[in-house]
Amino acid sequence: MREGALRRLQRRPEVWLLAVIVLVGAILGVAAPGFLTLANIVDLLETYSVQAIMAMGLFVVLVSGGIDISFAATASVAQYVAVLLATRAGLAGPLAIGVGLLIGIGLGCLNAALIHFVRITSIIATIAMMSVTFSLLMYFSGGRSLYDLPEWWTDRVVFWQTESPNGDLTRITLPIVAMLVAALVTWLFMTRTPIGRQLYAMGGNPEAARRIGANIGMLQFVAYGYLGFMAAVGGLLQAHRVGESVPNAMYNTELSVLSAAVLGGASLSGGIGSVPGVLLGIVLLAMLQNGLNLLGVSSYFFQIVIGLTILISTSITVLSARKRRRHRNPSEPLGTPTLGATTQEPARV
């Protein structure tokens, strides 16, 4: 054995992220007394549930070695069309939801088709798709919000609730449960199904994946279709939470979702990342935003935090990979100890 379980654990970004979260939580708990209360935390979870669900989808695309910028636009379109059908055409609940989900999957598959068949780089294809779908939505909706959502859509679904002595109500609601289900499903999908493992393989070495006979095209459709589906789920839930459909309400969330995923250890070059990591990434981002809010810091500052997060975490990944490569290669073929402290531990049996 070359290294113990503990050392392997230390190398996992999730562990470090958890440490940072505990630290930030402790600091915020002291600085902002309202922060570390059950009610605030659960409230925070619900606020970020939609982003977390979309992050699950994005995580799958990132692991496959691609990227998607268009999912927030996809979510907006799926939401608006479904609400429109439910309010103006009086479509039944399951039908409206079904149409919304299908729109999400369809737009995701369109991305996959552009990337796989036309061979457009994923970032270009999805930026273009974001522009097209979002602008179409704004054009046809005229930017008008829809307020008269049917009751079945906006009624709170409470799974569990409790009241603290001071009267704070804590409720586990549908968005939180949906987020947990989405995380569980994504985790099972990516770790326990052959397709999920093939997505990891494709993200790690696409040429090798092709050589072992993985169906690259199918995998692309699965990844982007899955993200489209999750985006639509997020869109429909967002309308449920706020009780209205505002065409541009979710515009601009793609960046914070992306930074949460990257923060959680998902590599932008593919093949690396985990569901717990992405969830922790969301949690950290939520804590920062909420905590800074409670401390009365400007919301622009949060945008700075998001941008810096992407820069710093990607830089660390790239730099540590480069360092590891550099420290291994020259000494590697021979394992000569001549290069002093830089040589890695010998491969003992």
Next chain:
Amino acid sequence: MTDPVPFLRLTGIGKRFGGVQALQNIDWDVRPGEVHCLVGENGCGKSTLIKTVAGVHPPTVGTIEIDGRPVLPLTPSRARALGIQVIFQDLSLFPNLTVAENVAIEGHLGHPERPVSYARLRGLAAAPLRPPDFTLDPEATVADLSVSERQIVAICRGLAAEARLIFMDEPTASLTRAEVNRLLAIVARLKADGIAVVFVSHRLDEVVEIAERVTVMRDGQKVGTWPVAAVDQRRIGNLMTGLDIEHAVVARDMSAAAPLLEVRSLGREGEYADVSFTLRRGEVLGITGLLGAGRTELALSLFGMARPERGTIALEGKLLDLRSNRDAVDAGIAYVSEDRLGLGVILKQSIADNIILAELQNLRGPLGLIPNGRRKALAAEWVKRLAIKISGLDKPVGTLSGGNQQRVVLAKWLAARPKVLILDSPTVGVDIKNKKGIYDVVAELANAGVGIIVISDEVLEIFATCDRVLHMRGGRILEETVPGILSEHQLEERIYA
């Protein structure tokens, strides 16, 4: 012939790509449990032959039989199902996954509905990963393994897929002698299990020791198959090239010439350490050693692309502080990279534009623009001097043959009239006749007073070009020798020792 039924038999195999006849009338067989060497120069059709057997390229004519049964048409998955595994030189592993998952990766195909069981995965991987030959932590991530450990992972993957014939493409290119010995032990075990192994190589190396037969290819044709005992290194070399080339030792004693480039105690953490040498005017200095010995890293530092952390570089007695390759070019140092197609030329641009690339600054006329006449004149001059075969200066470089592309890269740097020229593996992928041409250019430049550093792991190349040789290992200069004092064979043994 009273051979046993071969595992694999090719009859009259031919393959055309457009107008190019890549394979012609190949009859070839591999016996069960045999160790076979397939050798030939780069571009002789070895890779095409492997890909034909692996089902990647269907042959234009001919038949392929496995266990005496015709198997065409062959697809990659069918070939694998029949027990044919190819370990490509890049190993085709997934660096982000564990050893166990890499070995058992094919278990993820075919049953999309069956949930992944990591216990089953480990079981699948454990079968080939058994000691004493394969002692790897199944939970280790492949990105953290050394090259030879990765090779073991690739072999185990073939075994897990129930291979009966494993092609290994250049398996020893980056291994030390000790690691090669380990590989040979593994191959012996495969043989004992009845698995045939075909080593594919562009040179005859250590693996011949344990092979039974060797097949030589040249220009898309099979030259012949012989028992290993019947041929020696020199004969194989001649059969591969088709030329009876005597590599005359060219080494001259240059110790009286003026020092040009003086490198003292140069070091860069994790790459090379304590490197000192002097290159004299008009001298050709070879740097050899295994892949990863620090040769290329050193060259990149001399070219200003990776700053050394310790030591000094002086050119004509003046200390250099190279912060970028621009500094190096300005100082008169040129570098022709190993990856000539990736880094050396811009394939889509014209021959003329490629040649003048390093001279753009000096070609500028009034207003900072480049006059077309001067551009063409400079390009034409070097096309003529290097005898580059072109149909027009404005044709894209991508339309030229490999050897001529190489010359365009040379021309690009020579146009800048360098004092020091660093050639990294200058003839990789170049056929024997063009190799000779490049060696001639090297000699001509040296006579004109340019100091030349040739980096190569081909001993023949070193002998054909260099006056002195530095042997690098593990980032350090191990020894300095003069071609001719050591024989080719002795030097080769030292490199791979």
